[in-house]
Amino acid sequence: MKAIYLDNNATTPLDPRVLDVMLPYLAEHFGNAASKSHRFGWIAEEAVEKAREQAAQLIGVTAEEVIWTSGATESCNLAIKGIAHRYHEKGRHIVTQVTEHRAVLDTCKHLEDQGFRVTYLPVDVYGQIDLDRLQDAMTEDTILVSIMSANNEIGTVQPIAEIGKLCKDRGVFFHTDATQAFGKIPLSAGQRSEVADGMGIDLLSASGHKMYGPKGAGILYLRRKNPRVLIEANIHGGGHERGLRSGTLNVPAIVGFGAAAEICMKQMEGEAQRLGRLRDKLFSGLEARLEDIVLHGPPPRGHAAQRLPNTANISFRHVESESLMSMLEDIAVSSGSACTSATPGPSHVLKALGIGDELIYSSIRFSLGRFNTEEEIERTIERIAETVRSLRGEIGAERRATTT
Ligand SMILES: Cc1ncc(COP(=O)(O)O)c(C=O)c1O
Structure with a gap:
């Protein structure tokens, strides 16, 4: 795929x-x-x-x-x-x-x-x-x-x-x-x-x-x-x-x-609407499937003017973003900023918002673009939810609970 x-x-x-x-x-x-x-x-x-x-x-x-x-x-x-x-x-x-x-x-x-x-x-x-x-x-x-x-x-x-x-x-x-x-x-x-x-x-x-x-x-x-x-x-x-x-x-x-x-000039309005909708779908899909996730930056809804339509930076508590990314070979996302990845370390941006190291190290930046489809977002929600739950040990625990 x-x-x-x-x-x-x-x-x-x-x-x-x-x-x-x-x-x-x-x-x-x-x-x-x-x-x-x-x-x-x-x-x-x-x-x-x-x-x-x-x-x-x-x-x-x-x-x-x-x-x-x-x-x-x-x-x-x-x-x-x-x-x-x-x-x-x-x-x-x-x-x-x-x-x-x-x-x-x-x-x-x-x-x-x-x-x-x-x-x-x-x-x-x-x-x-x-x-x-x-x-x-x-x-x-x-x-x-x-x-x-x-x-x-x-x-x-x-x-x-x-x-x-x-x-x-x-x-x-x-x-x-x-x-x-x-x-x-x-x-x-x-x-x-x-x-x-x-x-x-x-x-x-x-x-x-x-x-x-x-x-x-x-x-x-x-x-x-x-x-x-x-x-x-x-x-x-x-x-x-x-x-x-x-x-x-x-x-x-x-x-x-x-x-x-x-092309951007001609498509900007429609593209912003489409990406904003997909980004909101991504966050609400993850929020519906997972506990303990935090969206960084402006609030998810009602503040459209303050957030780029394509960007969502989300922390998955109790999961290290590096481990999550290594298990998501078929989904390209980044932790912190890829632009500054020549010097790894906790993101200065998330630090400036007052976010603690634990949440910073569990954050993933999703940045959507012109060629992403609705089906890709649906697949991403399922893949991330499943991987996060497995890293948190929830899937194993559920199986143990049902077999005892
Ligand atoms: C906000 C911002 N400024 C500057 C840059 C640097 O841009 P360039 O890669 O064109 O040098 C980037 C990304 O890399 C960026 O996201």
């Missing part, structure tokens, strides 16, 4: 429609988008610019405001270091929060070593920051607020528009790591959105491989008007991307990013 992939927050499969659009750029259209003197270069450049427009449209910004990178880690580095190094004479203070991805946290730590001051805001039991605390944290010295749109481990969505407004009122730049939200929930950053200035986002990072595009392409959105955001480059060289990110562009991956963004 086909394995069930429920680890879409780590990476998504490539949408076959995206692959079709990419293939010619891995074959006959191999030109360098920076080659201005022949048609091989022109074809590549045209494709890159079309993709830039597709990416821009998804977040209501203009194509000139989008810079191509290799992925969200690079975009977050470029955004945060880029602002810090450009505006260090204006101020040396940055505000972020404790459940950010390490692409943001480690970049901030690096800047602390260089003499910047960073405030790490705490989160509540649902994983949200407190807006009053954010307001209090901003000082005359603050140049940047960096708060993720949605969390990769628990799916908590932050109040982005409210944060954008606070930053605007204080004249502080606002960067959001939108890696997990881009293409999944509506995000409007700029002038093109229905709301003037959208959600007040000045810089936004996103990645192709989290929204059914390829690995190796990401974007950084940089606001051009009201206010114009300037950054210092991290990578120097041939002056690509207006000198902000040098290096030959990865044309096939960029083309794939654009195609993936266009």
Whole structure:
């Protein structure tokens, strides 16, 4: 039987429609988008610019405001270091929060070593920051607020528009790591959105491989008007991307990013509804079959706006997630964050919610995606319920009870 992939927050499969659009750029259209003197270069450049427009449209910004990178880690580095190094004479203070991805946290730590001051805001039991605390944290010295749109481990969505407004009122730049939200929930950053200035986002990072595009392409959105955001480059060289990110562009991956963004734009609403329903079915199915399970992050029902539609992080008390996963060879899930699995240890996100080690080590992240079916969710519920009960010794105990 086909394995069930429920680890879409780590990476998504490539949408076959995206692959079709990419293939010619891995074959006959191999030109360098920076080659201005022949048609091989022109074809590549045209494709890159079309993709830039597709990416821009998804977040209501203009194509000139989008810079191509290799992925969200690079975009977050470029955004945060880029602002810090450009505006260090204006101020040396940055505000972020404790459940950010390490692409943001480690970049901030690096800047602390260089003499910047960073405030790490705490989160509540649902994983949200407190807006009053954010307001209090901003000082005359603050140049940047960096708060993720949605969390990769628990799916908590932050109040982005409210944060954008606070930053605007204080004249502080606002960067959001939108890696997990881009293409999944509506995000409007700029002038093109229905709301003037959208959600007040000045810089936004996103990645192709989290929204059914390829690995190796990401974007950084940089606001051009009201206010114009300037950054210092991290990578120097041939002056690509207006000198902000040098290096030959990865044309096939960029083309794939654009195609993936266009599909997300068309399907987002329906897909969010479908995945939200499947995710709720997964949790209520497990809850009906098992005692002692805990859903982390926002509450399961009635708080749809605060949780990504595809994510559920659940602890199965008295069962170690590593043992559970090793018995579920045909179901791909993760414990903690696959993005940070190079350094194992209890998840910093679950710790920040005040969850104890025992529950952390029994937590599993289920992240659903476009290609999951209702039948797969039903199979997952049965397989997990059976495996958890067997690991807890319940099945053996029941058999013993019926034979005595
Ligand atoms: C919230 C978040 N930010 C950043 C990243 C890094 O993205 P990338 O793999 O594109 O570098 C990830 C995932 O890996 C993520 O989930």
